Amino acid sequence: MVSNPFFVDDAKVDRMAEVRIKIQSDPYQEKVRYYSWHGYWREITTSTNPGSGLLGERLVRGFFPFKAEEIVETISKEFGDGGRIQLVFEGSDDEWQELNAICSEGPYASSFDAQRGECYLSNARDVLPEIIEVFKEIQPLVDDAISERRKVSDKIAKFTDVSSDIIPLCVLGNYSAGKSTFINALIGMEILPNGDEPVTARVFQIKRSKDRDRAIIQFSFGDRHYLLRFDLDGLMVNRDFAGDPFYDDLVSKTAQAGTSMAAQMNSALKTLNSYRQSEDGRRISDLISIEVPFSDTDPWPHDREFVIFDTPGSNSASNADHARVLREAMEGLSNGLPIFVAEYSSLDSTDNKKLYQEIEQIPAIDERFAMIVVNKADSADLPKGGFDDDEIGQIMHWSIPSTFTDKAFISSHRFSVWVRRTRANS
Template sequence: MYEQNIELLREESLRLLEVEIDLLQRMKDADGVVVDEHSHEHQTFTQASIQKDLQMLRGEADKLQRLEMVLAVVGTMKAGKSTTINAIVGTEVLPNRNRPMTALPTLIRHTPGQIEPVLRLENIGPINSVVAELHELLRDPAGQQLPYELIDDKDMQSLLRLIDENQRFDNCYQGPEAIFWFLRSLNDLVRVALELGVDFPFDSYDEIHEIPAIEVEFSHLAAMPEGLGRLTLLDTPGPNEAGQQHLRKMLGEQLKNASAVLAVLDFTQLKSDADQHVRQELERIADVAQGRMFALVNKFDEKDRNSDDEAQTKRLVADSLMEGRLQHSQVFPVSSKFGDLANRARRELALNGCLPTIVGEQNAWVEDFGKAAFGMLWTSMVTNPEAVKTAANALWNASLFAAPLDQIIRKAHAGAATLAVASAAAKLADIAARLNNFLSVRDAALGKGVEELSEQINSLRNDIDRITGLEAKTRKDAERALQAIDGKMNKVFSEIRAAISAQIQEGFKAGKETEEQQPQERKRESLTGLLSMLTGAGSQRRLERRRTTYGYEFNEDTPVIKLSNREKAQEITQGIENGVREIITLNERRLVAETELILRDFHVLFEQGISTQASEIISQLNQRLNRSGFFIAIKLPPMPALSMRPSSGEVLGEVIENKQRSVRRRRRAGGLWGGICSFFETDDWGWETYSSREEYFEIDVNKVKASIEKSVADVFAGLASATVETIAKPLEASVDNFFDELRLTVESIRSDLNQSIRDKQSDQGQQQRLGELLAGFKRHVPGIQKDSDALKRDIPSAGVEVAA
């Protein structure tokens, strides 16, 4: 129903645009109606300004016709985001790898007729500068060298050759293999740059037109009418991918402006330990993409008889993970793997009539398709085109992709239409109001004497002076109000910062076991397990362990934790980060709620004060001119949420130290005696001691605390400047815009009256013809104004404000 309604509004917008464009064009061409602007005057319409209005309205009509739909795709780690995008497109355009693959956001644009995908990145210069810098760094024998694991990575070899030979990336790549190579190399380049301390130029890619774009025909859209609009996917970096923090602002803006947002989740990990981190990221996205978000629960093909079914999965995601931010109908369990394989098979049949031959790694997907579609009989069945066609259709149905794809594209279409209609309606209503003022003043003025018109002009000049005086007073009021806001904000910041610090410190006091004590404690627990179960002590112990904020029990007397492998050290630090992030998230909600309350109270009082005084001037103006109510509303921008959530890597920095220690070990002695003792398995004879160097990893809890405290301090230091950026500057801009608009409107009426005096200098016949033209144009305005205002009222909320 929503989609049907917005389509009707789109058609109405196009009709009104056609009517208004026709009226403006006829006014522009009519002799004497719209003239060139005179010095020191600002007529409502001039030959130059009306041409700009016509161009703007035609642009709005073009946007409504094209409907550029952007579907932003976000995904948790290893959820299968690339496979999902390939399934939506209907062909493989993004490579699949087990590690993060989206260092930069990438656009994938539906381009009818473009069968082979083409990637373009016009802004390739900053990336090639990194290649040149790495080349100089690595060729210096005394310089920093790459670690062995990167040199040994077979996927990295072609990039390392490119750097070694000081080659450059191209700005265009055609075909899947070339595109895969470029995207893989780009992500590996980020890894190499970060490893060697070279800054990757993320700032050069913080605008949507600066990022890579792939153009290809989406097979599912090939048969759809072009009037539906043009669909573009935005592949975004995940929360743990390198560079994501540098692009957070741009991604936030894109998520706000996206027609719809698609979150890809991993069915097999919905109840994992990472659940809290996933929830926080999804909550952040859902808050930005209000009402336009869908969740695809991928890997549903891995469901077994003990797993949640489709209805249970929908409830888990909508009610638990998303805490009611999504409806059950917005959650879709799917298999992107099945969808992707089915699409690739159907595409090969359509292009070549059969599946390609597997040659080594080339076309290895055919084996995946065969096993998924035919099981053990796959080798004999994949050569049968009819069997492949039937199996591909069955696999597509089993992927459960058809329903969400249809709903999401329709929602994206409706979202794009809503934004386009809202933009057009705002501009239609604005021009209709200006038309009403312009034609009413010019038409009525023809029947007035020059002396009366001069009196009105002088009165309007006085109105402008009063507006200037009110503006000066408003600025002083705004300064006082901002001082009051600043005091209240600082009080809230101090209270919340103290609460965060206290809660973070409490997390380190959750347990008393050191890393060395934990294995012995587990042995004791196993020996007393039966008694613990009988008394309930074990249950309580496990409950307390689950309550540990950071997932590890720290001992205040042993601040340095020593571990034998980096993975365990990273697990501990990740647990701390997740715990700190949860504490910050909970307090962030309080911060946002309290700051919004302060700003809402200020907004109401400030707007009421300024509107009351401004409306007195407008009311007197309207009474003098004997016109219908002339209304301008102040529009202070909404207060953006002040985000306290630091991005990944900003909380702890590098707090794991790699060290070596000398350890004494025992081994069997050599020779005959050692062999005899080994044969009889003696515990004391035939052993010798030796020393060796052993690598270990050290986490200094005090350094961790200091790093967290610095991170929190930096956040709150930034809030002071954020207050200036998000409150003071927008308020100042709003006051400027309000008074500029008010002054310009009054000045336009004054200039129109000046033109009316010049009209009266022409002969009677010319004045009569001008009067007939003005009256004829004026007859169309009430209908346009009424329909434009109704269109504005009927637009469903799209979660954005659209200015005229």
């Protein structure tokens, strides 16, 4: 940590608040430490504060912004006595912004004063570009020096993956929950088949096309690799495959869908999904790669590359081995964001425990950042004014939210709302 020129004046603060608590966060080690003021900063430990909720594993380790409000709530319960509490924070600027927002607005604004401490950390996103450039310069020397040391080599490979600009989004959930519809809305084009029956029998890997008027679908059938190219009018026939019965049949069915990129891609994917196995034992690959233009009206950042994975339903037998396929497809990626799509009426179902266990075993997926999107909320007769705190508490203790994450996004024609364990942000 380095010194902060806007550090807290201890003597001045003593006159402002009777209770002072310091939060010291290290996002790089994912550790949080707590101190209370007794004329000096004394660390809060099991010896000094036995039974303190701040010392639970959840509030000591992990990603600070996700637990900042729970930390403030715990401090309020344990140290609040009707007066104001002075919070001193040492950590990164992004973490400080989250904490300051919690203490300056909403239910805690009247009982907390938050200030930056004399030490702080630079945000990872601010220093990472420079670190990557330095790493690229020295990597040839490092590779030569550690070629025989597998453990070091693996760690360097991991850093290369983590520092990549590729952001994987892994969409999971039961069939008919609306995963494909959700992805179609994300990219702004109806390319993925959707319906009440299982429509995704394979893992779809979707990337943003470099050209606004071009798209491709890649897959294998038996030992032959196929590449379907599309322009704005639809499928561009590839003469290299002319005379191939499988390809000719696919082209014929695709052409019946109309003359547009989206309609013909949708038809081609529906045909591939429905195909099982030829008489001679050939089958379509479990992974289908797609490149398609993303919506230019939605705020997709153009300095990042996104890869979306659409998976078979967790309660579908159409591809029982999809976890293996997904793991192989995400090889070389990291920090994957799992997005679980569910219907409001099924949030308390327990048939996704196995799916969560599978997710935990995929190195490229970071379950800490799991998100739940509640689909088809219009049919759930939700309250017009949104949820109160008791209703939010009940929702977040249902089976799926309590297993996967502490936050969910619920959308209907009446309202859209983020719900978390302790508050909702509309």
